Amino acid sequence: MKAHGDSIDGAPSFGLAVLVVGLATALNALLVSYLALANLIMVYLLGVTYVASRCTPRAAILASFLSVAVFDFAFVHPSGTFAVSDVEYVFTFFVMLVVSLLISSLTVRLRQQSKARAEATMQAEIEQMRGDLLSAVSHDLRTPLASIEGSAGALLQQKELTEQSRQLAGTIQEESVRMAQLIRNLLDMTRVQGKIDLDLDWYALDELLANAILRTASMFDHPVRLSVTPDAPLARVDGVLLEQVFVNLLENASRHAGRACQVDIELRGSRGRATITVSDDGPGLEAGSESRVFERFMGADTRGFGLGLAISRAAVEAHGGSITASNRAEGGAMFTMILPAGEESTP
């Protein structure tokens, strides 16, 4: 069966339907003196099947109706008119139409299924290749980076270093740390695209939040305020991935609200879920951009690829949770994350 490739859409597709019905009619005109009237229908059905296998579903429907109409007009007594001499023919038309619509819909569905299968296979192969490539590249980049960062660190340990050399070594160290973060983001992005393999275990979300605060401590002038309600439940999550999500949210706050901003994090629990809000007192989100901030490369600038929030959303959704962005009434951006938590969420 001809299934691959895109069908010709729109007008040409209808054109082909008309052409095929025309050809079937021409063939029938030659055969009409040799075949019984009922057998001429077969030629039309053949045409409809061909159209359904090549064109859009609409073109196949057009071919079905057209076949019945032309068959009536050209071959059914009295020919040359749509009038029908015998009511029996009405039944014939009805069956012809139903069979022809059925064949066309079955053909179209079969074609779509096999096309979807082929696409899914190809997509999976592309995903696999991209994932393999990126993780290999990231690993190969990280090894020399570890040496650069370590060497700069070792240099900084030297006591006889001049102030200028110390500053230069410091820059090498800081920049290699930043580059390691960028590579980490790339690696996380490849991990959360497609099917995510979560390493689930029980975690206290406030522990993960405290770690994220510690890891981003150098980005803020004021300590991040974390408030946890006593009913905050444990959650069965991928702790390493989720901690990274929290780090991404804090990095995002530092980047957009500035290092002088005040970040507040709240962790609350209620029936089977945990709600985490991360809010800052910066300029907030551009009106209308609240949902777009999670798109890949949206926040790209000189400091990064803008992958952090996209990674965060994919990771949270993989946990069966949700994340949204909004502006606070009193100013500043707020990210709200809802995660399944507590005993109820476990199967």
Add this chain to the structure above:
Amino acid sequence: MSEPLRIVIIEDEAAIRRFLRASMGPDEVEWFEAESGGEGTRLVAHKNPHLVLLDLGLPDQDGLEVLRDLREWSQVPVIVLTARGKERDKVLALDAGADDYVTKPFSIAELLARIRVALRHAARVIPNTEAAYEASGLRIDFEARQVFVDGEEIRLTPIEYRLLSELARHAGKVLTHRQLLRAVWGPAYEDSTHTLRVHMGAIRSKIESDAGYPRFIRTETGVGYRLIPEEL
């Protein structure tokens, strides 16, 4: 210091061996370098080092295998070097007898702190005889079974007390979930992470005043817990 520390480093990346050597001079540390597991094991046997740094991603042999080999005949402190995202490897290494780990890329300061903790634990011949633990405002009196934060007594349940004192006896060293569960609840409860989290949460709410900035207990996500010693 009268004699320099002897450290064996088993790592295939020459650049990493080089900066480690440069970060601690010959008057502090005498380095012995091995590129492969087999070579490293031989060096440990011949040089009787104070400490071993072992890369888990060796090309010729799984670093874990090297560690298990070593542990059959040596109690030398081992710090493993691992990559980010290899939490399972870290846990396996710690459960197999590694003393600690650092994640590449790591800073020299971080590695030095880990080395100090590992050496201190190794130096303590009988670790359970100390009468008290005291650091950064936390005091645990092992004889009276009392816990104080900034001089104020904290009431802990027996399980909470055992968990905290287990961490304190290994202060500065990471303990895996499995190690903690085995020590406090017994070998049958090695996989009850949920129970562990509940009790650690209770301890934290009693001894930590700011959830965002814990002073005493550090969570090592995916690996275990560590009591923060004074110098970290």
